Amino acid sequence: QSVLTQPPSVSGAPGQRVTISCTGSSSNTGAGYDVHWYQQLPGTAPKLLIYTNTNRPSGVPDRFSGSKSGTSASLTITGLQADDEADYYCQSYDTLLRGWVFGGGTKLTVL
Amino acid sequence: QVQLQESGPRLLKPSQTLSLTCTVSGGSINNNNYYWNWIRQPAGKGLEWIGRIYFSGSIIYNPSLESRVSISVDTSKNQFSLRLTSVTAADTAVYYCARVNVGAGKNNWFDPWGQGTLVTVSS
Numbered sequence A: 001q002s003v004l005t006q007p008p009s010v011s012g013a014p015g016q017r018v019t020i021s022c023t024g025s026s027s028n029t030g031a032g033y034d035v036h037w038y039q040q041l042p043g044t045a046p047k048l049l050i051y052t053n054t055n056r057p058s059g060v061p062d063r064f065s066g067s068k069s070g071t072s073a074s075l076t077i078t079g080l081q082a083d084d085e086a087d088y089y090c091q092s093y094d095t096l097l098r099g100w101v102f103g104g105g106t107k108l109t110v111l
Numbered sequence B: 001q002v003q004l005q006e007s008g009p010r011l012l013k014p015s016q017t018l019s020l021t022c023t024v025s026g027g028s029i030n031n032n033n034y035y036w037n038w039i040r041q042p043a044g045k046g047l048e049w050i051g052r053i054y055f056s057g058s059i060i061y062n063p064s065l066e067s068r069v070s071i072s073v074d075t076s077k078n079q080f081s082l083r084l085t086s087v088t089a090a091d092t093a094v095y096y097c098a099r100v101n102v103g104a105g106k107n108n109w110f111d112p113w114g115q116g117t118l119v120t121v122s123s
Helices: B102-107
Strands: A009-012 A018-023 A036-040 A047-050 A064-069 A072-077 A086-094 A099-102 A106-110 B003-007 B018-025 B034-041 B048-054 B059-061 B069-074 B079-084 B093-101 B110-113 B117-121
Touching: A009 A018, A018 A086, A018 A106, A047 A064, A047 B110, A072 A086, A099 B048, B003 B093, B003 B110, B018 B034, B018 B093, B018 B117, B034 B110, B048 B069, B048 B079, B048 B093, B059 B069, B079 B093, B093 B102
Parallel strands: A009 A106
Antiparallel strands: A018 A072, A036 A047, A036 A086, A064 A072, A086 A099, A086 A106, B003 B018, B018 B079, B034 B048, B034 B093, B048 B059, B069 B079, B093 B110, B093 B117
C-alpha cells in the first residue's frame, strides 16, 4: 500500500492525451510538499520527468506537463507516442513517515 | 555529467547481510550541495526510499528499515555504501543509488539514478 495513490494503469491511442493522477494526504502533498514525476522505461532505472510539480528538466519534451492542487497532482501526456509506454511514478515527502515517498506507479499502454 | 553505478553481491541467503556500493563518477561526493540515497524496487512493484547520507556523514533512514540498515560514505573513493542485515526473501529487489540536491530541502527530487542492481535472497 503506497502512501501516494496512483491508478495502476492508463491507456491511450497514439496522438491522444492521457492524465495520471497522484493523490496524497495531509501529511504529504496536502501539507504543501511538492510532487515530482519519474518515467521508468522497461528494464531501466527511473528518470526524472517533472520536478517541483510543473517543471521539466532539460531534454524532456513539452508534451509532458504536471500540475498540483491540494492533496492531488497530475501528469499529463499529450500527443502520445509508442515510446511513451512506460511506468510512471510520483514522489513527495511525508512528515509522518519522516522521509520521501512514492506512488505505486502507473503503467501506460499506448494502444 | 555525474554518473552513479551500483556494485556488490547479487545472491544472498536468508539471514545474511546485503552490502552494496555506489561509485560516483563525473563529480565529487565531497560536495555540500547533495545528499546520496539508496532506493529499492521489488520485482513488479513500486519504489521504496531506504535512506540518505551527506558527505559529512549525516544520515537519515526510512523508519521502516532503520533497525536493519546502515549507510556510510567514503569520500576518498568517491563512494557510498548500503548494508542491510538479516535479509529475507522480502528484501529481494533492484537496488538503486540516486542523488538529491540539498537546496530544495524536503521538497527534493532524485536525479540522476544509477542503473540499478538486482539482489536476490534465496536459500
